[in-house]
Amino acid sequence: MEQKEYEEISEPGAAPYGNFINYYTFNPPEKRVSLIPEQLLHQIFGGREHERQLLGLDVGCNSGDLTVALYRHLIGLNQNVKNEMGYANGIEMSLLGCDIDSRLIQRATESNPFPAGISYSVLNIMDASSRKSILEAYLSQYKRSHFDVCFCMSLTMWIHLNHGDSGLLEFLSVVSGLCNILLVEPQPWKCYRSAARRLRKLGKSTFDHFKTLAIKGDIADKITHFLTTACDMELLEILGNTCWDRSLLLFRKRISTKPFCVADEQS
Numbered sequence: 001m002e003q004k005e006y007e008e009i010s011e012p013g014a015a016p017y018g019n020f021i022n023y024y025t026f027n028p029p030e031k032r033v034s035l036i037p038e039q040l041l042h043q044i045f046g047g048r049e050h051e052r053q054l055l056g057l058d059v060g061c062n063s064g065d066l067t068v069a070l071y072r073h074l075i076g077l078n079q080n081v082k083n084e085m086g087y088a089n090g091i092e093m094s095l096l097g098c099d100i101d102s103r104l105i106q107r108a109t110e111s112n113p114f115p116a117g118i119s120y121s122v123l124n125i126m127d128a129s130s131r132k133s134i135l136e137a138y139l140s141q142y143k144r145s146h147f148d149v150c151f152c153m154s155l156t157m158w159i160h161l162n163h164g165d166s167g168l169l170e171f172l173s174v175v176s177g178l179c180n181i182l183l184v185e186p187q188p189w190k191c192y193r194s195a196a197r198r199l200r201k202l203g204k205s206t207f208d209h210f211k212t213l214a215i216k217g218d219i220a221d222k223i224t225h226f227l228t229t230a231c232d233m234e235l236l237e238i239l240g241n242t243c244w245d246r247s248l249l250l251f252r253k254r255i256s257t258k259p260f261c262v263a264d265e266q267s
Contacts, residue, residue, distance in 0.1 A: 016199070016207070018158035019101040023062050029069035032153065032185065035240040035248050041074055041091055041149075044181055044236070044252065054093040054148045055139070059125050059175060060155035061097030064108025064118070070151060071095050071118055096138050096147075098123035126163055126171065135178065150179035154246065156223060157187035161195065164209040169226060176231040182251040184227075185242070186220045220247045227251055 015021075037043065041054065056074075058067045071077075075091045097120045099105050108120045123134050139145060152175055160168040176182055192213075196206045215222050227233040232254045239248035 016158075016204075017100050017162065018060065018155065019062065019099065019104055021063075021104070027154070029066035032066065032242050032248070033069045033073045035242065036070075036073060036183075037239075038073065038076065041093075045148075052092075053142065054091065055142060055144060055146075056093060056095040056149045056151065057135070057147045057178060058095060058097040058151045058153070060152065060158070061099050061104075061108060061120065062101075063104045064097055064112060064120060066151075066153060067095060067097040067108070067118060067120075068113060071114060075117075093117065094119075094142070096121065096135075098125065098134070100124045125174065126159065126167065131174070147179040149181040149183065150175050151183050153183070153185040154187055156184065156219070157191055157195065160213065160215070160219075161192065161207040161210060165213055165215045167209075168215060168223075169230075172223065172226055173231055176227055176233050176251070176253075180253045182227070182233065183239075184223060184249045184251070185246050186223050186249070187246060189216050189219055192216070220249060224249060 056070070058070065061067045071093065075093050095118045097105075097108060097118065099108075099120075099122065102122045105120045105122045112118055112120070119138075121134050121138070123130055125131055139147070156168060156171070159171045163171070192210065196210050199206050224235055228235055228251075233251040234254050236250045236252050239250055241247050
């Protein structure tokens with residue numbers, strides 16, 4: 001990202017991809033993480049989470065604050081624990097955070113308190129070539145073909161606004177195909193209008209696709225419908241709503257269509 005472009009997104013609201021440089025000052029990760037049960041992995045994997053190392057992917061990780069909070073929460077680490085690999089609840093997990101913004105990834109990498117368990121990579125998830133090379137390289141380190149769990153937190157709107165209806169559906173197909181468990185936090189439609197309004201106030205052009213989007217209204221419901229009818233996913237639970245009225249939707253690959261295991265290994 002060019003310096004001028006990066007300086008422009010330092011203005012509040014001027015982040016066309018959601019790549020706010022101070023995002024976690026106004027949306028702290030702790031509030032969202034508190035909605036996720038501490039025993040989530042045990043509940044989902046039924047005790048098999050201890051059989052092998054779990055792999056997670058956090059798409060659109062920004063500066064990594066939420067990635068770290070998810071890691072700590074899911075493996076049971078106390079916030080004050082400083083050791084890198086202290087799997088307090090016996091779960092071993094490696095988490096990859098990716099973001100389109102190289103400056104944010106640099107900040108995430110430099111401030112990473114768990115470099116042995118968390119790594120970061122610059123990635124435009126909508127670029128098929130980059131996605132294939134970066135994610136396959138990561139998975140191959142563990143001789144896997146899929147992630148166990150994927151997090152898409154407050155990301156769907158930015159994909160939708162920048163890539164249109166077809167881009168949103170492509171994104172959902174891609175991420176659901178990358179994992180067994182998918183946690184999505186979609187922004188409601190009112191956030192779309194707010195994002196477009198913020199750009200207009202800054203004298204910038206609004207999002208190219210905003211006025212032509214056919215997928216609108218109850219975004220969470222429409223995302224759920226697509227994932228459950230077109231992507232072989234089932235909705236396990238709505239974990240609750242954040243203070244910004246965003247639902248946390250927990251999906252799992254349907255057992256009937258694919259034998260469920262902790263992770264698939266490459267042959």
